[in-house]
Amino acid sequence: MESTDDAAHGTDGSHEAETGAGHTRKALRRERLLTTATDLFTTRGYVGTSIERICATAHVSIRAFYEEFEGREALLIALHNEVARAGMEATLAALGDPGMDTADTRTRVTALGRAYVGAVTADPASAKVAFVEVIGVNRAVEDHRVVWRSLWTDFLTGEADRAVGRGEAVPRDYTLAMVALIGAINELMAHWARSGGTVPREVVADEMIHHVLATIGHPAGGRPTGPGDGPVRADEGA
Numbered sequence: 001m002e003s004t005d006d007a008a009h010g011t012d013g014s015h016e017a018e019t020g021a022g023h024t025r026k027a028l029r030r031e032r033l034l035t036t037a038t039d040l041f042t043t044r045g046y047v048g049t050s051i052e053r054i055c056a057t058a059h060v061s062i063r064a065f066y067e068e069f070e071g072r073e074a075l076l077i078a079l080h081n082e083v084a085r086a087g088m089e090a091t092l093a094a095l096g097d098p099g100m101d102t103a104d105t106r107t108r109v110t111a112l113g114r115a116y117v118g119a120v121t122a123d124p125a126s127a128k129v130a131f132v133e134v135i136g137v138n139r140a141v142e143d144h145r146v147v148w149r150s151l152w153t154d155f156l157t158g159e160a161d162r163a164v165g166r167g168e169a170v171p172r173d174y175t176l177a178m179v180a181l182i183g184a185i186n187e188l189m190a191h192w193a194r195s196g197g198t199v200p201r202e203v204v205a206d207e208m209i210h211h212v213l214a215t216i217g218h219p220a221g222g223r224p225t226g227p228g229d230g231p232v233r234a235d236e237g238a
Contacts, residue, residue, distance in 0.1 A: 026067075033058050039057075042125045042133070050072075051065060051071070073140055090116060091155075095111060105163040105169065106213065112212075114205045117208060121189075135190075152182050153178045156174075157174050157175055169216045169218055192204050
């Protein structure tokens with residue numbers, strides 16, 4: 001006969017299997033909502049897309065929707081987060097490569113620019129949501145964007161300070177300059193998204209690199225690695 005302990009273990013195993021299956025279904029449901037919302041937000045616009053339409057298109061009940069997100073706004077923030085996080089992670093990964101600790105400012109900026117653009121443009125629809133549809137939604141979404149802009153301001157100010165330490169930039173407080181730069185980069189990416197990705201990624205990356213170096217005040221000798229030295233892949237750094 002099966003012992004009491006064996007029976008208990010069997011029950012626990014069954015429960016764990018059921019729990020695991022439930023988590024998988026929940027994850028798939030969430031992903032379906034995110035994918036559907038991306039498609040609808042980029043074709044109908046955020047304002048023109050209701051929770052009811054998202055649920056009907058994704059074949060998810062409204063009750064299940066609210067088990068995943070507090071509302072449409074939270075769903076939009078989640079979509080923005082995916083792109084923003086991909087850009088930051090790709091940039092950090094690129095600068096984490098061997099040799100980057102001792103690399104000059106132009107090399108580092110070129111690497112981070114190509115990695116960032118490659119990551120945030122990997123999916124044109126997601127990029128349009130993150131750089132176009134989020135604009136002017138409401139205070140909560142704007143507060144969320146401010147958090148990301150603050151993270152990038154700190155990051156880019158750190159790069160500028162590093163350049164100053166290497167004698168490759170003029171010493172000054174770069175905080176406000178980086179705030180302005182981030183606004184320019186966001187608009188650059190929004191332009192790319194609005195154009196349907198018709199502008200080559202390497203051209204966008206080169207423009208970003210140029211703006212970062214110009215903001216830091218890096219000497220103009222030479223130019224960043226150009227398109228002829230290898231295109232920016234949609235998955236570069238992702």
